[in-house]
Amino acid sequence: MAASFKPTDESSHALLNDQDFDSIISDAKFTADTRTEFYDPCLTSRRNALVGVACSTIFSCSCIIGGIVTLANHGVLGVTDISAMNTDYNLVSLQGEILALALNLIVTLCTESIGLIHARGWYNPNGTLFNGISAVLLIISYSSASIIVCLDSGYGDVAMAIAGIPLLILGVALLLQVMIALSAIRAVKILTWSSSPFDLTAALVHHTQLTHATSRCMCCVSDLDTDGGPVKPLEIQPSAWHAHPSIRKVIISLWVIVAACAGWAALVTYISHRPSDYGFIPMTPHTWSFLPNLSSSSIWYSMPGVNLEVWILLFVNIAVVQGPLTLGLHCSELIANVIRDERQWRCATGRKGLRTAMNPVKTIFTHPICLVLFVAKPFLHWMFGLSFQISNNIFNEELGMSVVGMNTAQIWNLCIALFIFACLFTFVALCRPRGPQPAAYGHLQTLANLVDEWYPVMWWGHKEDGISYCHAGTSDHPLPDVKMDCIYAGSGVESLAPLL
Numbered sequence: 225m226a227a228s229f230k231p232t233d234e235s236s237h238a239l240l241n242d243q244d245f246d247s248i249i250s251d252a253k254f255t256a257d258t259r260t261e262f263y264d265p266c267l268t269s270r271r272n273a274l275v276g277v278a279c280s281t282i283f284s285c286s287c288i289i290g291g292i293v294t295l296a297n298h299g300v301l302g303v304t305d306i307s308a309m310n311t312d313y314n315l316v317s318l319q320g321e322i323l324a325l326a327l328n329l330i331v332t333l334c335t336e337s338i339g340l341i342h343a344r345g346w347y348n349p350n351g352t353l354f355n356g357i358s359a360v361l362l363i364i365s366y367s368s369a370s371i372i373v374c375l376d377s378g379y380g381d382v383a384m385a386i387a388g389i390p391l392l393i394l395g396v397a398l399l400l401q402v403m404i405a406l407s408a409i410r411a412v413k414i415l416t417w418s419s420s421p422f423d424l425t426a427a428l429v430h431h432t433q434l435t436h437a438t439s440r441c442m443c444c445v446s447d448l449d450t451d452g453g454p455v456k457p458l459e460i461q462p463s464a465w466h467a468h469p470s471i472r473k474v475i476i477s478l479w480v481i482v483a484a485c486a487g488w489a490a491l492v493t494y495i496s497h498r499p500s501d502y503g504f505i506p507m508t509p510h511t512w513s514f515l516p517n518l519s520s521s522s523i524w525y526s527m528p529g530v531n532l533e534v535w536i537l538l539f540v541n542i543a544v545v546q547g548p549l550t551l552g553l554h555c556s557e558l559i560a561n562v563i564r565d566e567r568q569w570r571c572a573t574g575r576k577g578l579r580t581a582m583n584p585v586k587t588i589f590t591h592p593i594c595l596v597l598f599v600a601k602p603f604l605h606w607m608f609g610l611s612f613q614i615s616n617n618i619f620n621e622e623l624g625m626s627v628v629g630m631n632t633a634q635i636w637n638l639c640i641a642l643f644i645f646a647c648l649f650t651f652v653a654l655c656r657p658r659g660p661q662p663a664a665y666g667h668l669q670t671l672a673n674l675v676d677e678w679y680p681v682m683w684w685g686h687k688e689d690g691i692s693y694c695h696a697g698t699s700d701h702p703l704p705d706v707k708m709d710c711i712y713a714g715s716g717v718e719s720l721a722p723l724l
Contacts, residue, residue: 276337291392457660565666
């Protein structure tokens with residue numbers, strides 16, 4: 225999900241904190257003295273990003289090689305067994321589901337690592353065109369991971385197998401994302417690799433890409449449409465839901481996905497109870513389970529076509545259903561990022577102050593909402609794989625016929641998990657921060673207005689008493705609390721129109 229930002233437009237509503245696609249670049253001539261940089265270029269994050277991209281490249285190339293070897297040995301419909309034959313179907317099936325979950329986790333790690341490198345502009349590697357391509361590649365990556373692992377049956381025994389075509393497509397999709405990411409490094413000059421909005425803002429202010437508005441020291445991000453000027457502090461700040469339309473769009477999209485999943489589950493439940501020549505298994509309390517088994521309630525249909533046609537139809541089927549889930553989870557990063565950035569900003573009134581540096585890996589584990597999203601991505605995709613299963617009739621490492629199965633109980637399980645996920649993100653988006661410190665939610669222009677002095681560790685609070693107006697800002701030492709009954713404007717602003 226891309227966000228645009230015009231540094232010269234104070235009324236811009238862009239939230240520049242979506243770290244999967246956006247990067248701060250500068251094409252203008254620098255007028256500041258670069259020897260006095262007060263922001264962190266964060267070369268450690270650059271190194272971490274390149275290491276992640278390198279690991280993703282190795283994994284994608286391994287998938288491509290494995291897919292090519294399978295195709296060369298067994299043809300387009302071929303698979304490669306990765307376990308010995310076993311008569312225990314349930315045990316092999318469980319091992320296959322564990323492998324599928326691990327594969328989804330690896331895909332998440334690769335796509336998140338690739339997302340650390342990004343750029344801006346329509347024709348740039350993270351412009352409108354390439355954002356669309358990246359979204360398609362992201363859907364293909366997770367769709368491929370859902371049908372790579374299959375079961376190979378032969379004379380009453382079963383074994384885990386890896387399908388060649390999906391493995392090859394997964395490798396190509398990840399490698400193309402790596403190429404887009406690497407081209408971003410060459411396409412633009414990146415001022416800072418930091419994922420911290422404070423380092424980004426400091427870099428833009430230093431290179432005159434953002435300007436500090438002196439009269440908006442008490443204006444939050446939701447005041448961008450107003451003229452600003454002297455205001456009294458608020459006891460409770462606006463929520464993220466009211467801060468930006470993009471947050472509302474993501475929340476609404478999540479609930480649309482939940483409603484669609486519920487409708488899908490209801491439809492499958494209805495069809496499973498209808499008389500059919502296929503002998504569908506109806507939904508009952510006895511057939512409810514977390515993992516599908518031979519007695520699970522389900523409906524299914526055969527996939528027509530031969531050779532490559534079968535794989536094309538399989539990919540289209542799973543991508544159409546899984547695509548909204550993939551994009552919904554990806555766009556949820558916007559909510560997680562703005563909540564993370566706001567919580568970090570509010571540390572400026574705490575005892576330890578605000579540390580502008582941010583480790584993108586550490587933040588996943590230190591911020592609960594980021595950890596929830598990181599775990600939810602592979603887990604929900606895995607749950608989708610349990611709900612929408614591709615049963616490949618494989619005999620002696622060759623695909624004979626493909627059947628698309630929809631497991632009723634697992635679809636309801638997925639719907640419940642999505643409902644909990646949507647409730648959690650809706651709750652955090654509607655929460656209103658308490659205290660007079662203006663809410664910024666990672667918005668760069670708002671931070672540029674609120675921070676008048678930049679330090680690696682800084683505090684926000686009351687700074688000056690004026691004749692007509694007071695001034696709030698930042699310092700390298702703790703500041704007193706703002707005065708709730710006073711009117712605040714920028715330092716030296718004394719001749720503004722009276723507050724109505």
